[in-house]
Amino acid sequence: MYRIMKVLNNNGILVLDDQSGQEQILLGNGVGFGHRIGERMTRLPEGKRYELVKQKESALTRVNEIEPVYIEAAGRIIEEAEKVLGNLQHDILIPMADHIAMAASRIREHMEIPNPFLQDIRTLFEEEYTAAKNGVEILKSLTDLEFSEDEIGYITLHLHAGLAKENVAQSLETARLVNRCLGLIEEYMNKKLTADSLGYNRLVSHIRYMLARVRKGESANLDLEDYARHSFPKEYEAAAKVCQILEQEMKLHFPQEETGFLAIHIRRVMGI
Structure with missing residues (x-):
């Protein structure tokens, strides 16, 4: 049995499943038309259901705002x-x-x-x-x-x-850290990156997955650290500085493999 807690408009209602205690929002053309608060229903009309995560305050409080x-x-x-x-x-x-x-x-x-x-x-x-x-x-x-x-x-x-x-804060933090990395790379290499270029997009993608690996306590499958350090010393130094700063900001360990892998991506993008 469902109880209507709020009629949003003709196309939406907030209901409570009496059996499970789960609050849901139902959206769809006409699902709220003709209904009223407190009305009970054995079956919900056709529409898109959104089960709401239980919090200290009820969904009704949040929805009313x-x-x-x-x-x-x-x-x-x-x-x-x-x-x-x-x-x-x-x-x-x-x-x-x-x-x-x-x-x-x-x-x-x-x-x-x-x-x-x-x-x-x-x-x-x-x-x-x-x-x-x-x-x-x-x-x-x-x-x-x-x-x-x-x-x-x-x-x-x-x-x-x-x-x-x-959560959105985590997504925003990923974007912030990627932006931070790119700024540091430009600073250390003394060269601007070309936004929207293939190399730029690949570098952004690499940094994103590097951050994901570090958060999970994983490391890159390829260990190119020695190769990068000897072949591209300038890029390796830049990558090492970037990883060091990220390690301090994120308070997570960056394996040496990540430094070598990042150095190679910097080399590809900068084309130096």
Whole structure:
């Protein structure tokens, strides 16, 4: 038996499964039409279900703080993104809706926040970025607001979090660390990287997976440390400095194999 806790609008309801105690949001055309708070249902109408993670505060408290149109928008973005990305964790619904609501408020007040990691997000999470770009069109149709490319980047992080089963803060930290690495490489090599080039994209991808390996306590399969140190001393020195700084910031050990592997990627990209 399900009990309606809130009718969001004609296209959404928040319900409680009396048996499991699980709170769910149901989205779909007309699912909320004609229903009222407290109404009990033996079976839910056809629609997209989003099971909400249990927290100290009830889902009703969180949902009440967000205008229904933004919850509906987030649901549509997730549904469309899943057609390309596959299944996403549905617990990103409320955080994404909350972010969209705040972004919409900033747009109306002409106080948009720039995204310093946009280029890295676009390169790191290419498929999620494309899905987020399509999602902005959904937002425009529902809110009549123009969301900037910076916001596409932030929505990308939410989609990636749902795909990688991590929170948005972790996705943002990955983008920040990649950006930090690229800046350090440019500084030590005294040469600017060409964004969107094949070599740049490969380097970004390598750094992303290097960070993932280190977080898991793994190391690169290939040990090219000696080869890189003797063949490309300048690139090796740059890679060693980068890994040393990352080790300090992340408080995780970077195996020597990673230094050699990174040095070779720096050599390929810089072409020195």
